[in-house]
Amino acid sequence: MKTPAAARSTSAPRKRARPTGTAGVLFDAPGPKARIRHNVLTLVGVVLLLLVAWFVWRRMDEAGQWDGDLWSPFLDPQVWTGLILPGLWGTLTAAAVAAVLALAFGVVFGLGRLSERAWIRLPSAWVVEFFRAIPVLIMIFSAQYLSFSVAGQVMPAFWAVVIGLTLYNGSVLAEVFRAGILAVPRGQSEAAYALGLQRGAVMRLVLLPQAVTAMLPAIVGQMVVLLKDTALGYIISYEDLLNAGFRIVPSNFGNLIPAAVVVALIYILINLVLGWAAARLEARSRRGRRSAAAPVTAPPAPGT
Amino acid sequence: METLFDNPLFDNHDAVLTAFWATIRLTVTSALLSFVFGTLLAALRVSPVPVLRGVGTVYVNIARNTPLTLVLLFCSLGISSTLRLNFDVEDPSFNGYWFAVLGLTAYTSAFVCETLRAGINTVPMGQAEAARAIGLSFAQSMRLVILPQAFRAVIAPLGSVLIALTKNTTVAAVAGYAEAAFIMKEMLYESTGGAIEIFLGFAAGFVVLTLPIGFLTGRLARRLEIKR
Numbered sequence: 001m002k003t004p005a006a007a008r009s010t011s012a013p014r015k016r017a018r019p020t021g022t023a024g025v026l027f028d029a030p031g032p033k034a035r036i037r038h039n040v041l042t043l044v045g046v047v048l049l050l051l052v053a054w055f056v057w058r059r060m061d062e063a064g065q066w067d068g069d070l071w072s073p074f075l076d077p078q079v080w081t082g083l084i085l086p087g088l089w090g091t092l093t094a095a096a097v098a099a100v101l102a103l104a105f106g107v108v109f110g111l112g113r114l115s116e117r118a119w120i121r122l123p124s125a126w127v128v129e130f131f132r133a134i135p136v137l138i139m140i141f142s143a144q145y146l147s148f149s150v151a152g153q154v155m156p157a158f159w160a161v162v163i164g165l166t167l168y169n170g171s172v173l174a175e176v177f178r179a180g181i182l183a184v185p186r187g188q189s190e191a192a193y194a195l196g197l198q199r200g201a202v203m204r205l206v207l208l209p210q211a212v213t214a215m216l217p218a219i220v221g222q223m224v225v226l227l228k229d230t231a232l233g234y235i236i237s238y239e240d241l242l243n244a245g246f247r248i249v250p251s252n253f254g255n256l257i258p259a260a261v262v263v264a265l266i267y268i269l270i271n272l273v274l275g276w277a278a279a280r281l282e283a284r285s286r287r288g289r290r291s292a293a294a295p296v297t298a299p300p301a302p303g304t
Numbered sequence: 305m306e307t308l309f310d311n312p313l314f315d316n317h318d319a320v321l322t323a324f325w326a327t328i329r330l331t332v333t334s335a336l337l338s339f340v341f342g343t344l345l346a347a348l349r350v351s352p353v354p355v356l357r358g359v360g361t362v363y364v365n366i367a368r369n370t371p372l373t374l375v376l377l378f379c380s381l382g383i384s385s386t387l388r389l390n391f392d393v394e395d396p397s398f399n400g401y402w403f404a405v406l407g408l409t410a411y412t413s414a415f416v417c418e419t420l421r422a423g424i425n426t427v428p429m430g431q432a433e434a435a436r437a438i439g440l441s442f443a444q445s446m447r448l449v450i451l452p453q454a455f456r457a458v459i460a461p462l463g464s465v466l467i468a469l470t471k472n473t474t475v476a477a478v479a480g481y482a483e484a485a486f487i488m489k490e491m492l493y494e495s496t497g498g499a500i501e502i503f504l505g506f507a508a509g510f511v512v513l514t515l516p517i518g519f520l521t522g523r524l525a526r527r528l529e530i531k532r
Contacts, residue, residue, distance in 0.1 A: 024352075024429075024432075025424065025425075025427050025428075025429050025431070025432045025450060026350055026352075026424065026432070026446070027352045027442075028436065028442075030352060034352075038352060038353050041351070041353045041356060042353050042354070042356075045353065045355045045356045045359065046355060049355075049359060059387055059389065060387070063386060063387050063388065065386070065387070129515075130507070130511065133467075133510060133511045133514045133515055134471070134506075134507045134510045134511065134514075135471035135472070135485065136471070137474040137475060137477065137485045138474060138484075138485055138488065138503070138506055138507060138510065141488060141489050141492060142492075142499065142502075142503035142507075144492075145492040145493075145499040145502075146499045146500060146503065148499065149497055149498075149500070224369070228369070228370075228371045229371070230371075231371030231373040231374060232371075232475070234373050234377075234478065235373065235475075235477065235478050242371065242373060242374055242377075246374065246377060256381055256382055256385075256386050257378075257382050257386055257387070260374065260377075260378045260382055263374060264366070264370045264374055264378075267369060267370055267371055267374070268365070268366060268369040268370060271368075272365065272369060275369070
């Protein structure tokens with residue numbers, strides 16, 4: 001007689017993990033010939049990599065970019081406390097404010113698109129589609145100068161950046177919210193209506209809690225886009241990380257390329273942490289069955 | 305009629321059209337190059353050789369997580385001005401164009417690569433096993449079973465990448481390349497009024513460029529969709 005555990009494992013075949021190096025959808029597990037071919041490819045890859053590295057190193061050397069004076073400012077605590085960290089603070093505050101506003105924008109227009117009333121649904125759809133179709137930079141420039149023609153003064157760079165980011169990312173989040181709520185199986189809302197709940201209560205008590213679980217990874221993924229997009233503030237001289245690290249530091253020390261490397265590393269580090277958080281959330285919502293909705297995958301659209 | 309046509313947008317319609325032509329040229333060239341380079345990267349990332357896979361992964365993670373503004377600035381200020389590697393020093397407009405293309409391609413390829421890889425991952429393992437079980441060779445199973453299914457799954461996401469690229473060409477303004485956003489900023493700066501008309505005009509230009517891409521790729525994807 002089978003134990004219950006054994007019965008379960010035969011009736012529900014678990015999805016096999018694909019460890020790298022063994023068979024996958026593209027390749028079989030390598031035999032002796034394939035292993036030799038892989039070794040040759042490894043060698044070719046390493047040689048090409050070394051050639052590229054040597055080319056870059058020589059070019060940098062010719063331009064005198066390995067000079068210690070160019071890199072040492074980044075060992076000076078004052079450069080960090082006086083320039084880079086305030087810049088990072090500017091980036092993080094703009095991103096945080098824009099994130100909160102974009103979430104609010106997304107909830108309003110995402111639910112608006114699901115409304116039963118056409119006079120709410122259609123304008124919401126137009127707004128979302130419009131702001132998804134135009135570049136953030138166009139919105140930032142326009143925010144600055146529209147306020148000039150309305151209020152008589154150019155909008156502060158901070159608010160121009162925040163408005164541009166809010167409108168674009170809010171529109172993307174509106175689509176995420178909509179997809180999240182549509183991802184909850186119909187039976188859930190039908191059951192809720194059958195219990196006699198009103199439309200608002202169905203949304204609030206049944207659909208939203210499950211949708212939020214499903215779309216959390218996509219929301220965090222969009223935060224990476226938003227954070228990266230704050231760098232557009234550089235163009236209108238907002239004092240963000242890019243401006244501090246890539247305009248002010250090089251103008252003091254003449255070290256443009258080292259500055260680019262350090263600034264890029266800071267952005268990459270922050271975004272990898274956010275991306276890792278999104279992956280963790282996605283894995284968790286796949287494992288846990290707290291929601292009937294399948295996870296909404298992050299929109300693949302690259303930000304700026 | 306006078307009020308409708310008496311605004312900076314119509315006074316400068318030559319400049320506006322030239323600007324959008326520059327945007328289109330940037331988009332098309334970068335899209336073609338990104339597709340080629342992105343496919344190569346995807347081949348690296350799914351290859352069975354750990355070193356090549358590592359190279360692909362590192363490149364994608366760097367390119368994807370660096371702001372495009374920084375990438376394009378690095379191309380124009382870093383590579384061109386500091387390292388003095390140039391396409392053609394004599395012709396600044398030609399040089400600026402190719403550095404913008406270089407930056408946009410370096411950035412967009414990472415997203416093309418990830419999209420293609422995600423497409424391959426949508427093909428169930430059983431399909432590959434079945435293909436090998438009926439005796440297809442590696443090339444045959446690739447050509448007849450795996451890639452056709454993967455290709456259909458990536459049409460819509462590649463459309464999104466192309467739309468994003470179209471919009472991202474505006475960031476080339478940071479390197480001083482005279483595409484739509486750069487001309488728009490100049491017009492906003494020089495004109496005394498009409499900011500609303502300028503905004504709506506340029507926004508309409510981008511809507512006209514991006515909406516058909518989404519519409520066509522969406523329709524194509526639905527027509528070729530595989531029911532699983």
